[in-house]
Amino acid sequence: MVVRTTSLNSLKNFLPKIHQPLPLSRRESQQLLESITTSFRKNLDEEHPWEHHEEPASQNAAPQARKPHLATTVPSSSLPSDILTRQRPTDRHLRAILSNPLFAHQETKEPPTASRNPFDVFDSAVSKGLMTPRRAAGFLAKVRSQIPGESDDVIRQGMANSGAGLRVVQWLRASGLENDLHFLADSDAILFANLIPFMYAEGLEEVVWSWVARLGTHDERDEVKRKHFTALFGLLHAIMKQKNTSYTGLKTSLDGSYEAVVRASEILPKQNRVALGSFRKVWVGLSWASTVFASERPKPSAPLFDAFVDVGRPLKMRLDMAHLELHHPLTPDYSAAVQFMHHTGDVKSDDLDPNTRRRLVCLALDTADRLKEVGNVEEVSWIERFLARIGNDLNSGIFNALERDLIASELPIYRME
Numbered sequence: 448m449v450v451r452t453t454s455l456n457s458l459k460n461f462l463p464k465i466h467q468p469l470p471l472s473r474r475e476s477q478q479l480l481e482s483i484t485t486s487f488r489k490n491l492d493e494e495h496p497w498e499h500h501e502e503p504a505s506q507n508a509a510p511q512a513r514k515p516h517l518a519t520t521v522p523s524s525s526l527p528s529d530i531l532t533r534q535r536p537t538d539r540h541l542r543a544i545l546s547n548p549l550f551a552h553q554e555t556k557e558p559p560t561a562s563r564n565p566f567d568v569f570d571s572a573v574s575k576g577l578m579t580p581r582r583a584a585g586f587l588a589k590v591r592s593q594i595p596g597e598s599d600d601v602i603r604q605g606m607a608n609s610g611a612g613l614r615v616v617q618w619l620r621a622s623g624l625e626n627d628l629h630f631l632a633d634s635d636a637i638l639f640a641n642l643i644p645f646m647y648a649e650g651l652e653e654v655v656w657s658w659v660a661r662l663g664t665h666d667e668r669d670e671v672k673r674k675h676f677t678a679l680f681g682l683l684h685a686i687m688k689q690k691n692t693s694y695t696g697l698k699t700s701l702d703g704s705y706e707a708v709v710r711a712s713e714i715l716p717k718q719n720r721v722a723l724g725s726f727r728k729v730w731v732g733l734s735w736a737s738t739v740f741a742s743e744r745p746k747p748s749a750p751l752f753d754a755f756v757d758v759g760r761p762l763k764m765r766l767d768m769a770h771l772e773l774h775h776p777l778t779p780d781y782s783a784a785v786q787f788m789h790h791t792g793d794v795k796s797d798d799l800d801p802n803t804r805r806r807l808v809c810l811a812l813d814t815a816d817r818l819k820e821v822g823n824v825e826e827v828s829w830i831e832r833f834l835a836r837i838g839n840d841l842n843s844g845i846f847n848a849l850e851r852d853l854i855a856s857e858l859p860i861y862r863m864e
Contacts, residue, residue, distance in 0.1 A: 491540070565589040566614070573618055580624070580638040583615050587641040602694040603648045612645025616654060628662055628678055636681025643685040644694065656714065658682060663715040663722035679725040683711060687729060691736070691744070700745045704733055705755040712758040730759050731767065738770040739809045749777045766803065770810050773817060784814040785826060788833055804837060 471479065569586045572578040594605035606612070615638075619625040646655055662679040690703030708730060715722035733755070737747070756771050769783040788811060799807070815830045 565593070566611075569614065578618060578622075583618065584638045584641040587611055587615065587638075587645060591641070591644075597695065599693045599695050599697075606645050606648035606694070607650070609645070610649065612642060612649045612651060615642055616646070616651065625658075628658055628682075636678060636685070639681045639685040640688075643682075643689050647689055648694075655682070655686065656710070659686075659711060660714050663719060663725075665719075665721065675721045676725055679721060680728055683707075683725060683729045684732070686711075687733060698744050701733065701737060701747045702751050704736075705747065705751040708733060709751075709754050709758055717761075727762055730755075730762060731764065734759070734764070734767040734771060735806075738767075738774045738813070739806070741774050746776045749775070752776055766806055766810065770806070770813070773810070773813050779817060781814050781817045781821075784810055785818075788814070788830065799837070807837060808834065 565586050569578070569583070572582060590609055590611040591606065594602060594609065596602045596605055616625075643655060646652065659679070659682060662675060662682065665675045686707050687704045690707050691699055691701050693699050708726075711726060711729070715726055717723060736744070737752070737755070752771075752775065756768070759767065759771075765787060769787040772780045772783045788807070791807065811830050811834050815827050815834075818824075818827045818830070
């Protein structure tokens with residue numbers, strides 16, 4: 448038995464029309480606009496009817512009085528009061544809407560003296576993906592400038608209460624930048640200098656040392672070695688400054704810096720050239736602060752001073768060691784300094800780099816002072832001749848440019864009689 452199927456034509460009424468309607472003509476568009484306007488006017492009249500106190504004549508007015516007549520282009524202030532009372536309620540309602548300040552399109556600029564909350568600026572930049580290490584450093588500097596107080600404890604407490612350091616650390620972690628801290632070398636480690644004081648004030652010191660350990664174990668590929676070195680030295684430098692400078696900017700004892708150097712020597716691997724180079728540079732800078740500018744700070748603890756000297760012995764810095772023995776807080780000894788200068792006596796001044804020559808001048812001056820105290824006139828005369836040969840830098844600024852910020856002094860040495 449054959450079943451006959453329904454023809455396709457019989458199904459055409461069940462299929463939806465898929466073609467788009469033809470565009471309206473100009474006359475049809477005008478009619479549609481008038482219809483929509485009339486409907487909008489009618490609904491608006493129902494929502495905002497005529498007020499009861501208006502004149503009866505206005506209520507019984509001819510239908511043409513209800514034709515749309517919006518005078519929104521005429522300022523209400525320029526219309527007489529009797530005309531305003533005769534206006535339709537819809538006109539007054541629309542005028543009230545359009546006169547709202549939100550529709551005025553006038554940019555309200557803050558006065559130049561007004562400053563936004565730095566935390567709002569920071570959060571806004573983070574949400575838009577615009578935050579960078581240098582901008583984060585600027586945020587921390589701004590927060591620090593807004594913390595009042597003249598005592599060290601008050602400033603530290605204000606920094607701790609701000610939570611600015613934690614906020615930056617959270618951004619570093621959320622953005623993934625904490626996983627590769629050598630990027631901070633691109634911003635000259637300026638973030639470390641501003642971030643470390645906040646982290647210490649907020650009790651995040653162990654996070655800082657975890658960064659030291661991480662940077663010290665990075666690989667030594669040539670393309671990233673320089674960045675790792677700069678970042679690690681910048682971090683260690685910031686730690687040293689935090690430990691030997693108060694929040695008010697005063698120079699304090701070097702005991703905290705000695706403890707930090709000893710801890711760094713225990714954390715950093717000796718076989719890693721980046722770690723060793725960064726540690727050497729920090730140790731030498733602290734050696735300058737302990738000798739050349741020792742008079743600018745209180746005397747350090749003898750055990751901590753000895754521990755600092757011991758961790759530096761593998762570096763084989765003979766000039767530094769001789770100078771440090773001369774400045775021991777309890778038992779200063781000039782013998783190593785005299786021996787070093789006699790050994791260097793035949794070396795021409797031009798063969799010495801400027802930093803070594805300056806350090807030699809400082810060593811000679813300190814040794815001469817010590818010898819005068821013990822009455823060794825013969826050695827004092829020899830040192831004076833030694834200085835006459837290489838001492839052209841006596842009254843120049845005696846400080847290492849690389850450690851300028853660490854020891855932060857501009858005092859020349861005037862100790863020759």
